[in-house]
Amino acid sequence: MSATENPASGDLSGAYRAVWRWHFYAGVLVMPFLMLLALTGGLYLFKDEIDQTVYRSLIQVPARAAQADPDAWAAAAAQAGGGRAANVLLPAARDQAVRVRVDRADGSQRTVFVDPHTARVTGVTAYGGVTETIKRLHSLSLFGPAMNLVVEIVAGWAVILFATGLYLWWPRGRAGVAVLAPRTGDARRRPFWRDLHALTGFYVGGVVLFLAVTGMPWSAVWGDRFLNLMRESGLGRPPAPAAASAWSHAKPHDTPAGVGWTMEHAVMPGPMAHDPSLGRVVATADAGGLPRPYIVNIPQSPDLAWTVARQTRRAEDARTLYVDGQTGAVRADIRWSQFGVGAKAFEWGVAVHQGLQYGQINRIVMLLGCVGVWVLAISGLVMWWKRRPPSLSRARLGQVRLGAPPAPPGPRVRAAVLGIVIPLSILYPLTGLSLIAALSLDWAMRRLRARSVIA
Structure with missing residues (x-):
């Protein structure tokens, strides 16, 4: 979501610019990650279809009534995978292979496909194959265990993006706020992109918010602590x-x-x-x-x-x-x-969150949320490009301006921002720590600019 061109004057205008400023910074901080999460999440919604397409020759087996001894499945998989059979997925259909996860001595894992009727191995892949790689990209665990902390921070900032974006879009009696559709069809003009950004956020922002919140149980810090709380309280x-x-x-x-x-x-x-x-x-x-x-x-x-x-x-x-x-x-x-x-x-x-609970309509709605993240990112980038500061590439460190609205003074202004951001930072501590880092960086940059002006 984005600000309109002519917010109200006075203190409200200052509060509006302050919220807009932090909406801008939140977008700069998390949008690249959100785009990756949306892309991989959208692909993972079609996990079954991807597996069937990529591994059809390994999955499909002749359907028969007889079933081989399951211990023979495990033995065949352990030999083919070069390790220990750790779990076995038994499919619902008779014409599909069982999938055995094999743990190897070097710490790696393999998925071995076994015909359940003959115990014949039909193929071996890296554990989980393509969709496991997509899943690990989605959680950022492909880049190391510590990156799960980044996902938690990003999810918290996504909530801040939604809250500040809703504040910016809310009409509050102002004229010129798009409600149903962009007010101009001219894609060369910034108002078109501003309205597209705002309305996309309005229509799919709730889905993005839902995805961010329901993704938190998998996070390393918040998820583990919340799970422990559920256990200890008897609610889990x-x-x-x-x-x-x-x-x-x-x-x-x-x-x-x-x-x-x-x-x-x-x-x-x-x-x-x-x-x-x-x-x-x-x-x-x-x-x-x-x-x-x-x-x-x-x-x-x-x-x-x-x-x-x-x-x-x-x-x-x-x-x-x-x-x-x-x-x-x-x-x-x-x-x-x-x-x-x-x-x-x-x-x-x-x-x-995984698009399973309510069938195909559930998957479509989640997919629209993923697509909406990309529309928000692209429209936000176009808006920034159209109002970017001149000579940005030639600016000295103390003079760098990214194009965010200047920080307006006043306690009411600060209260408008803190009233949105601080409660969310308390709920999500890692987000709060990243907010402190962002505030410190913002303060340092303003001090550098002030010194360069004096000099």
Whole structure:
């Protein structure tokens, strides 16, 4: 969203320019990241279609009634992948291969496709293939674990962008504010781009805000702390059944896949398994009425129950079994009804975020949000280009102006900005720390400009 050309005069004009200034800086700071997140997020909405297109020859197998021994799947995958079978995804369709994640001694992982009817390996790829790379780009984890902190900061600043943009667009009795459509069709004029920017923000800003907020559970700092709060308050993970051991936090090599945000890292200690069997656990899951597709997690530690998680589209269909690998006995059967209200809210948010909860319309709305981010970025860049400062490239350090509105004085002005930014910074601490850094940089640049003027 963007400012209009003629905000009201007086104190409101000063407050308006101050909010506009920080809207500008927030955009400069996070838009490149938001564009990457929107691009990769938009692609990940079509994960199934991408996998089917790229790996069709590995996925498709002749449909048959007979099924080979699941332990033979794991053995064939371990040999082909050169490591240990860590989990197995069983598809819903008979004409699709099972996918086995193989963990190798050097720390790398592979996905091995195995025909479930013959236990024949149909192919091996890097773990997760193309869509896993897209996912790691989306979380920035491809560039190192610390980059997850950047995602959290960006998500917080995206909320600030939405709040300041809404403040700037809000008519407040002003004339000349586009409400339904851009007021001019001349793309050569700045008002067209200003209205396009504002209206795109108005129509899809709520979706972008939703994506930013519902993406927070995956963040390293805020997500972990909020998950702990949900557990301790009883609003999240259900307690372990009385007949089973209490939950334990999984070590990295035993972290179960496919269990969702609420049960993430939750494992259940049990009796030592001397002869565990994938076939036995699969038979238990099928007999228990767990619909496919589901993931069977094979623990490396012999004293842990096997985790079997249904791969759902709707949050309320979630179900996770904890099965004794030695006997096939079910130690825990965790369902949606057992989740706390906080866990339900966030599981629902995650399912909507991924475009799954409400089918095709859900995916289309999320895709529009991703496209909207690019429209906002491009229109904002065009507006800046049309009002950029002259001789920007020849300016000395103390004279650099990026084109942001000058900082107006006055306590009412500062209150307008702080009233929007500070509450969000308290809610998202990493965003607050980045705000302090931005304020310090802004203060330093103003001091440099003031000294250059005096000189």
